[in-house]
Amino acid sequence: MAVSISAVVLLGIVVFVLIRGGSVRLGPALACMGFGFFLASTAAGPTISDAIGTVTGWISSI
Structure with a gap:
């Protein structure tokens, strides 16, 4: 849950900066x-969420 909230905040900031720029x-x-x-x-939602979780798990293990 904490990862998805962090991703939402990060992506929100990126979108805000792109719109302002x-x-x-x-x-x-x-x-x-x-x-x-x-x-x-849709049915793709859980698959995408799992893929993002896997990637963030790999990144945190580095």
Whole structure:
């Protein structure tokens, strides 16, 4: 749980910086956010979550 909250905060900061810097407009950012939200509720959601957990486990063991 702590890893997912940290990832959300980190990705939120990245999106905020990209929007403020003009690299990404608000509309496409909201579209990507909606896509991620609905993707999480599909059958692919747990698989993606497990993959991210595995990667963060590898990184923390280094």
